[in-house]
Amino acid sequence: MEGVIALYIVMLAAFTGYEIIARVPVILHTPLMSGSNFVHGIVLVGAMVALGRADTTLEQVIGFIGVVLGAGNAVGGYVVTERMLQMFKASGQKKKKESA
């Protein structure tokens, strides 16, 4: 990839990440951290490529571990974030919610 273009991407992505978080209320910090944790689960894609192009047994083993870990990051991050966020009820629908 063109080096300068890559730097543009990095700069714009960095500002985007900063701006998204800057306006988040404290009540959402934990779910948001979990959500951003889910987003870097995209590492799964890279691990798939690493495993897909592995030739030797050693490369296959490491690639396999990478895909297992990456899939764990993506799926686990999604499940816990979704579980937390579905509990946040808007003020209108607050009454008579009993989960116990």
Added chain:
Amino acid sequence: MQGLLPDHVATLAIDFSYLLVAFLFIMGLKAMSSPVTARRGIVVAGFGMLLGTLMSFLYPGMGNFPLMLAAIAIGGGLAWWSGRIVAMTDMPQMIALYNGMGGGAAAAIAAVELLRMASTDPAAAAAAEHGPVVTALAAAGAFIGAVSFSGSLIAFGKLQGLIKRSFRFKGQQIVNLLITAATIALGVSIVISGHPTMQTVVLFFALALLLGVTMTLPIGGADMPVVISLYNAFTGLAVAFEGFVLENTAMIIAGIVVGSAGTLLTQLMAKAMNRSLGNVLFSGFGEGAAVAAEGVSGALKPIEASDAGVMMAFAQKVIVIPGYGMAVAQAQHKVWELCQLLIDKGVMVRFAIHPVAGRMPGHMNVLLAEAGVPYDLISDLDEINAEFDTADVALVIGANDVVNPVARTDKSSPIYGMPILNADKAKNVLVIKRGQGAGFSGIENHLFYLDNTRMVYGDAQKVAAELIHAVKAAG
């Protein structure tokens, strides 16, 4: 090996799908920044992940598909199962665990690249030739990812209670510094040689993994959220670096967005705890625990739950200060039941949440939301602190350090300067506490010894039930 589509078609399709993936991730994260749209946000980001994963099967020149599917099934299946069953109270360590897995995956990608460079087969080594910039990014991602992996596992172990104590010894920071220097030196040598030996690469990873362990072990449980958040940002960066190596734009954008957002979130958390990041990482918290009992005067004054209930039933304004202890006792449902009773009696009830109530900022809000407490009754520190002057009762449930007035007054205290909830300003303070022990930081709480403070001893859930009886009986 032949891909599923002609190479140029597959590449084009993947490039455009990654553009959409980046768009969905950013939209998703943005939606997650408001409670109204947050749920939609994670679903949107989830679609992005699904799209990216499916399209990546089309990459030209890939094989090992059965292995790949098996690995996805194993990793995804275990994570799905563990994510469904974990209790809300244990959320922080699960986030640490999943985050560590991401860091490990990034390190694994780098390991494949670096080991190929170290290959004794000249053809394979030549195929893995990168420019020094790409090699440096691969090595940097490997370093950060490996630290994040082992560090997050230690953080998980600590919060899960698998690792009970903090390991500290004299000169620990120097040891960490030496390990860091050695790892970086090895990394630099890999970049310069362009054809490292197998031993160098293995030692490089071993040292990076070791650093994650030695860096995290001395950090106390109270500082863990900051560390988890930091490792979250680390993993983001590692993913972005490996994205450069693989020329994968989705990884670059997602990684950098998380890296930058995670860094800001880490700073916000550290600020909420009145700790600088350097402080968290390089000086052990709670070292003052040995000198904890200094200068407390007065005695702890117990009160029966029935009397405490009457006190609240006839109050005009009650501010509840929940802490992690309440969550551990699973008392949030009972406490909310109690508060609903009080509200029906015309008592004004508010919840005051310290930024680090629970195990990380916002964790307590998740726990209260689980019990059904609407978020308009919940106030954070800045909003509520002025209101304690007009409160009849401040009900402290399982919270300790965050209401310790020492943070305002005693300069020698390790928590001095930490913003606290001014529970001591209320007319009466009721503290529900399991026993007489000190808080997470090991510091004696002066609030408990004040003249207007009464202690209700017992399991938070049981006490809450007794309070409900008392309030009902008070008619």
